[in-house]
Amino acid sequence: MSMELDVFVGNTTIMDMEVYQLWLDGLTVSDAVKVRMDEGALLECEANAEVLTSDTMDQFRTFQMCERLLHSPTKLGSQLLYQIPAQNQRILIERYYEFDSVFAREVLGKKLSKGTKKDLDDISCKTGITLKSCRRQFDNFKRVFKVVEELKGPLVENIQRHFLLSDTLARDYAAIVFFANSRFETGKRKLQYLSFQDFAFCAGQLISYWTVGAVDSMMEDMDVDLEKEFLHELKDLKVLVNDKDMMDQHKILVCAALRGKIKVYKLMEVNFKNLSRALINLASKLTHTKDVRDLFIDLVEKFIEPCRYDRWTVAEITLFLTHYTNAAHCLGTFRYQMIWDRYMGVIKSCILQMYHE
């Protein structure tokens, strides 16, 4: 019995969160009904397929009507149209803004523009996520990006304030916004092994230590851009490779500290200059936007790949980077301690996150 019209409206909007997930996943009503049947929804309350279809259509319609409000979550709390308990409001928003990390990985670092939106078909095919869901996730990224792009103050807090997201989700969004803004290269084949979570961690590090907001939270500037001054100062670190004495001394100090502690000691000793040069050159190049974008690919090509080739373990890399950083402090003539720490702290944690054995 097909209804011409079939609606159900409650004073308090009734929402089934399982159906909400199906809707978010971009299923059609008939597919959602199938899924629900498979999950045994028919066993409850002597329902039949008709009842289930009617319920699903109704719920989907409700979600569709709420979607407009979910685009600006702060409105959801003050709007009068739907009476939704605060608890449900939170779940609605959080789930709406949740995304598949596989999808996010694909879009990461890309310009959130119409052009990318056209590629969503391919991403949908590749990831197996429905196109509808891809569009929602992409639009969410774009919406968050547009709102916080021009805002002053800490990125994560801005996202939380405007989109009422949980702390973890807001951090993920901060990473997405940060990547989209700086357009880091993430798509190269050599970077394919890295997950969204790897990049999100790195983004967190960059935001926390390399942006303007990192130095002074009172600064009027934004969290999205790396601090120009700092990047400029990084050029000074070149002294570590350009000054041959300093470089040798640095090597001696590191070797002394690591002798007998790592298995790859020999290889390290041989490669020290290459590795050190790679890290320092990376630092000195970061004034160019192009090189900032290539930060991750450079890290992989110049540092991670050689180490992996030599079968370093994570523990060994940790030890090496720790002593490599600390040894610089013992160099009498090295004056750029502050910048060195700020640089190496981030690089170290990024490498450790990105180094998959």
Add this chain to the structure above:
Amino acid sequence: MPGKLKAKIVAGRHLPVMDRASDLTDAFVEVKFGNTTFKTDVYPKSLNPQWNSEWFKFEVDDEDLQDEPLQITVLDHDTYSANDAIGKVYIDIDPLLSCEAATVISGWLPIYDTIHGIRGEINVVVKVDLFNDLNRFRQSSCGVKFFCTTSIPRCYRAALVHGFVEELVVNEDPEYQWIDRIRTPRASNEARQRLISLMSGELQRKIGLKVLEMGGNAVVGYLQCFDLEGESGLVVRAIGTACTLDKLIPGTESKEPVFSEDPPHPLSVPPTPLRTLPSSSSPPPFSPSKPCSRQSSSSDTDLSLTPKMGMGSGISVGKEAGPLKTLLRQQAQSALEQREFPFFTLTCFPPGFLVHIGGVVSARSVKLLDRIHNPDEPETRDAWWEEIRQEIKSHAKALGCHAVVGYSESTTICEEVCILSASGTAAMLNPRFMREGSVCVYSRFDDASPPSCGFCHIPYDEFNMPFPAQLTYCYHCRRQKVPDVLFTTIDLPAEAAVTGKGCLIQARLCRTKKKAQGEVNATAISNLLPFMEYELHTQLMNKLKLRCMNALFGLRIQISVGENMLLGLASATGVYLSALPAPGGIQITGKTPSDLSYDQHISTMQKRINDTIAMNKELYNIHPLECIEEVVGSPIPDRQRSRLFRSTSESSDELSELDLSHGKKDAFVLEIDDTDAVEDIQSLLTDAPMPAGFYSCNTEVMPGIYNWTSGLQMFTSVRVYRLSNANLTNQGLNKIFTDLCENLLKSLYFKLRSMIPCCLCHLNFTVAVPEEELIQVRRHTPKHTSPILYIFPKNILVRSGENEEQLQFSMELCGESTSSNNQPTAKPSVSSSERCSPLPEVRSRSLRSTRSLPCGAPVTVVKMTPLSFLPRTRIVKYLGIINMFFIRETTSLREEGGVSGFLHSFIAEVFAMVRAHVAALGGNAVVSYSMKECVFMENPNKNQAQCLINVSGDAVIFVRESDQEAIPPLIMSGQPSTTGADGTT
């Protein structure tokens, strides 16, 4: 100049973008009352303008204050072209006119446009300064309180119940005026909304005047309806019950001065022992000394409990009645006779108000509409209703009753044919409530019939019955006669003794009729009506028996007309009243017993029916006399005893009669000879049982369940089904209709499964058969004129959540008492004590009233319920009546998600506007909420749809009884010592 209305426009928010170029809006506001208009400044380039205007003051007559709404229009300023309207807000200022209701309207109200729906919100403050007007020729009735609630509102006491008030006003429908051809749909809709707002204001004022004339100060059970008669005009009519209400002062209210004159209800304290009452030792004080019986008993009781149209009512009652009844009648008549119509729209009464119930009375009449020539003299419509009310009155008289309670009126219109219906429950009332001074005379009668069963006792003369019925002595008090079944339109009286739980019972019926015009059509319809009523009645009776119940409450029979069919839908709540005899089973017989397979067929059916009855007994927990009789012995002693009991005062002539009726008790025979009966049985058995954990009823409270939680959810559901073939048979139509209703219920159960255990209360179904021609503005090809079934229930769900345990506890308790005492009344006693659980709430009132409401949330949560109360809460103030009418139209139906999307958002918008207006009045709930009208029209070919919705209810402030304070009643529920809480809560 007796009133000054002040309005202030504070701010707007979430406004729509009106200027595409800047994505902003230059908004300003026009405030209009009557013919005066004020404007705010333009607040440029903002979607959240802050006007902070001065106070706009209107100096007006209080007559206008009552009639006119305050009109607020939000516009977008445009330098070069005309200003665009964003939307409007109509504010009914009536609640501000009574000193006991709201004092200010302040808050965010949705800006509504009939084409675009809600477009942002506006924050306004409205106040009224009233000057006293002592002019006795005044036309206004400021200060008369209106309540939709059909019982005495919770924080008031009825000093006097004056009686029936009615009024109607008519006008031309703007939609059908010539000007409608040239103006925009928006202008037309707004004209209509405004007109209806004006008309309901006027109507309310006129009713108020009548109330003042009668000496009352309030209208309770106010029921206002619109008849959209199309070409012939627009009728707004209302009925209500005029009362004098005294506000209860917190602290003293638990004393209930009026009711305290009643002796404490004997039943709510100890069980009035039914079995142990030695029948010989206490002869009934009023054993009738009447002439010998000449009654011819018949089993055909079902037909006549509801007097049909045109039923003869020439029997003069009361002449032969016993002395007591005569006394009662005289008193009541003297109290009621000044009144033209002794009708009461109330469905729930103060204890002691209702003395006896006769049965349902109803009247219908089919009329042909013609243009209302002179709107100021709506004589025809008045005369029509007058006619119907006279009929109702005479039906009530025939039942030996002097009053009609639970009275309501309705219409159904199909083109130029209009069916007017009125129904109510004939009853005898305690005149004490209707006349000052006559307080004490009545106590004798009160002693005679305990409140738990008194209302079941027949009011008519047993030897001169208006219809054949089987009478037995009341199973509760054994002193007075009761009928075997009782049908009523009222709620179950709180003091009634009930066995088991109640349930929703529905009868559904479709009948085809030939398409016709004018007089012929009207005749055809009126010929069909009695048959429909009869069949609905038979269905109800069968279903009642199948559930092993013996009384119906809240009976509502709706008959709607379509172009080529009539639809009947009767809903009621079935109950097993302990005072009434146990219903017999259903026996099926066939007339052609020669065929063996046919016999087998019958016997399998009989088995199925018996199984269903047994199952239902379990389901509804109905274990009345059967089990007890097992304990006491065989049913024969029972009969002997009653024979003994009766023979003290009556002749042996009656003995045989009694035996006859007892013998007939089980013989409810269904012959399945003709297709009709087969259909009946089919429909009996196709009713799907409710899933476990669900209960449903259409009355305010679910009989048999007394432990509500405060979690409740009101909802509206609308379904439209297009019949594929217009030439369907009766059976086919019936099946479709039944399936539609059943499916709807199933869907509801499924949707609400997360709230189990829960109860659907006040389930209110409405059906309509809108014809397409009206829907389509232009004439259309006949192919599209297939009728659609259109059904919308509006209901509420009350969850009984964590109290399930308590429920079980009480069951155990009652099980114990039955086994130890062998008293069948143990159960009612427990349930009544349970019902008393709100009493501690009463005690705590003074404590709680000082506590302020939590207001942390940005948007006030406003509860809506069709019930007159909120479980586990206390209503502290009535803020005034909410009566709103909205039209919504779209010319982009597909874009708005089709008809379902359109209607879904419209209903959500209506809810939102009701909530916002209640919140602005300072309230946090609407009680007695109902969606009176929901007319939906579409034209998918033109991508258009239009919908009209009328809602009403009472805005209230409630405070929640905190959990800590709710616990004591749970503990106390085992002690049957608390009494009299029913009237106070």
